[in-house]
Amino acid sequence: MIYHVVPLADWNADPGRPYAPASLTDDGFVHCSPDEETTLAVVNAYYRDAPRPLVALLLDEDRLTARCVWEPADPAPPPGVAEGTLFPHVFGPVDRAAVRRVLEVHWDDGGRATGLR
Template sequence: MLFHLTPLDAWLEHPDRPYTTSSLALEGFIHCSADEERALAVANARYASARGPLMVLLIDENRLDAPVRWDEAADGVLYPHVYGPVNRSAVAGMLEAERDSSGRWAHLAVWS
């Protein structure tokens, strides 16, 4: 399963189309993480001041129409990148990132 962070509003914006991000247009891929720990680290690095719900799309790599490549980031860690839009049928579920008492993204919970 691939983990992709997105504000809830971005996921809901065009429900009748495949999901895309600005990074797809700018960099040629959609950023993902391989596990909960890395997803939370990215959330704290990139979405620390985010307002509103922050979601994690659980993407089933085997159901994706677009290819996935594992690329090395500046920190030396391999991250999965989706090289095209995410067909919504590949999203197996969604989790919500929740903050701890200090305001850091600390865990993922089943979204209800």
């Protein structure tokens, strides 16, 4: 499983179509993470001010029709993630059938993401 973070409202916006976030147009791929720990580091580095609730889509890589390539972070991984960690990048829309679970990001009183449930 790979993880993709998205505000719940964005995920629910067009349920009849494959999910295509702005990063697909802007960067050419959908940003994903390899595991829960890395996902939480990404949330804390880049999504603390994102609309809530924020969710992590657990994607079955084998059910994606778009190509998924594991690549190093560019220019560097977020704080707390080891140098050399590879990130899955999906080069096309995310098939809704590939989403196995939707987990909500939980926050502590200081505004840090602490877990997925």
